[in-house]
Amino acid sequence: MLYGRDTEQQRIADLLEDARDNGRSGVLLLRGEAGIGKSALLDWAAHTCAHERILRVTGYEAEQNIAFGGLNQMLWPVRERVNALPGPQAEALRAALGLADGANSDRFGVGLGLLTLLADVADGGPALFLVDDAQWLDAASRDALLFAVRRLAAEGVVVLIGARDEALLGSGLPEAELTRLETCDAVRVLEGRDLTADVVQRVLDEAAGNPLALLEFGAAGPGGAGVLPVADRVLAAFRARISALPEPTRELLLITAAEGRGHLPSVVHAAASFDLGLDDLTDAERQHMVEVTGTAIRFRHPLIRAAAYQGAPTARRIVVHRALAAAATDPECRVRHRAAAAMGPDEDVAADLQAAAERARDRSAIAVVARLYRQAAALSTDDRSRAVRLTAAADAVLTAGSPDRAEDDAREAASLTSDPVLLARLASVRAAVLAERGDGRRAAALLLTHAGHAEPDDSRNMLRTAAAHAWTDGDTASVRDAASRLGDDAFVTGLAALTTEDYATGLPLLARTVHDGGPDAVQAAVILGADERALDLATAEASRARRLGRIGALPDLLASLAPVPTALGLRAAAEASAAEAAALARDTGLRHRGAAVLGRLAALSGDEPALLAAPHGDAFTSASRALLDLSLGRHDDAVRRLEDVLHGPHRHAAPVMASSADLVEAALRIDRPDVATTAQARLARWADASGQPWARAVALRCQALLDDTEAPFVQALDLHERSSRPFEAARTELAYGAWLRRHRRRSDARARLHAALEAFDRLRAVPWTGLARAELRAGGEGAAPAAASAPVLLDRLTPQELQVVRLAAEGISSREIAAQLFLSPRTVEYHLYKAYPKLGVSSRRDLARLPLPTPA
Known part of the structure; x- marks a missing residue:
């Protein structure tokens, strides 16, 4: 009987009822101190759902270094279902469960496989997944669990997690804090x-x-x-x-506590070396301290295990761990006990821990790799070995998404060695941490300092990475330094040329990079403003990453892709890419991605509160704020912001270069033709060198505004017909229409202004629709009518629904869509069910007739 837990019991009951009646999934993190009743609530839930499928896992302190130990415990009863999963997911889960080699699997593929498997388990009805003592789950199992439960939606899976106060902080899961009883x-x-x-x-x-x-x-x-x-x-x-128990009972309790996993054969084998047997547990069983069932032995509560272990002298614990190491048949358990028995530096044990770390790496348990390497470093007998192992730990923990800990390990390693090659490796780790924190300038400097000491291939990669970080942070000198040391690298040489405004050299080199493909092609296409090519390249890379389950590569890829559909007027696609980039960045331990794109969309919509809420300080956000200022008639503010942006380090990239047109227009409104002329001249040189029709069209529009002549408007509109930036085309229609009105050609003006109004309305560019209507009224059109365009159906969809619909329209099955979008198949079906009435269709067949953007 539970007392004082009515609220928590009702929350759990509601989750279970929603799963049974509506097929909805739910998760609840039960947080509280030791002994507060978390396990009791999980037991109550299990009893309530005794007739339904239940999977249960308990974290054990002793298993924190056993890669996917918790996942094995939970999924072993349903392991036969693994082979039915999509290929990369099955491969990742088989590796995690020790059923196959998984050296090439993505660490997040395990979480995706877990998600699909949980949905499959619930296919015949609701399923309950119980996690107790989550604070002691191995890091690999914990990461997989969080990745999966954050994506549950319509599978009928209920997940209840019990954890101590300090565990899973910042997980974002719904919580119930268990307080003391009244x-x-x-x-x-x-x-x-x-x-x-x-x-x-x-x-x-x-x-x-x-x-x-x-x-x-x-x-x-x-x-x-x-x-x-x-x-x-x-x-x-x-x-x-x-x-107060007999000495043999205390000794056997110590062996059980030191073994930690409750594996009865290991306990019995080790106990035999001390002439002890299970009969010696009788008194402890009578007092309900332990329970022996089948091949398992469990303490009734973790505090009893802690008392049995901590109450024994250190010397005795060491003897017991040695006995357990001798009895162990599993190499991970053997090395754990050997490490626990080590009384000081021991190279043999350190080498065993290093081997265990590499086995964990083969199973993509990166967080466990870091932990094992750190233990190996602590037991190393010389500074060099300790530094090498700490370097490996730093590398692994960075990959696992913990930059602060990676920096600590890297700094400690650097203090132990003077080996320039090892220091170069550590510089790469520390630079990645700095870049993740937004300090690309220091990251580039660190890489440039150490690149000359690295192996040739590593040195080249360090220089290329330094150039990318320096470009992002506006360190033009470092971009040029990297280019001079690389010599024949088209991408970096192109960036270096742009920093000196040598567009005629730099932009063709970027175009060559785009044409040749390779790792820099997407970034080169974005900088160049080659929108369609950037979209094709990024979409292909994203599709490949989805197909192979390479989830860790997607946050940066999606974030770099999101500005492209924004420029192309594909608002819903841009929102979907930015939202997914942000969600995956959270799951992979990275800082927020996609904020700049959401800021741009807010500026287009005239949503100033949303724009002001976006992170400030970068050129792209500042340019978006200036665009909003321009559309709202705050021309002085727009000029001030844009002069800062266009004299800043990012002025040569297409996403910012396009803002030169904003500066031309704003400067003319406040009678500063000198500023406008300079901005237009730079934009024209950039546009000619880039060869992008949209850029040449925008430059011609600016020329028409400066010269107050018609011909450049006509030429610009012709170029807009050959490019795909509808917002810029609409602005040219608006500017041309306004010019025609001022020259008393009202009929011609109305045609242009209506075209602009319809385009702005379609793009949901609210302030700009207001400007178009104002021009129409000024031309004598009374109450300026609303745009005649029909609502854009795709805008009714959520970002997740849009992604699902786009893939479904290509004829891809729900199971394949789920694999690509890191959802469960049932959630995919749920999104389709919600999307059909919004789109006015009733089946997948109807989707093929809709104008859907290319999925990324």
């Missing part, structure tokens, strides 16, 4: 225990509402250690009870 509920816990009123009061005072403390103190009497925290008092009570 006095009335605490008294009910003690009822029927034949305690005097005085003892009851002392138990209530010392237990302070902790359910486990109430039970233990009620059974054995209060401990009188009131100055200690409740968990420590309960621990002390358990130690006292254990110390």
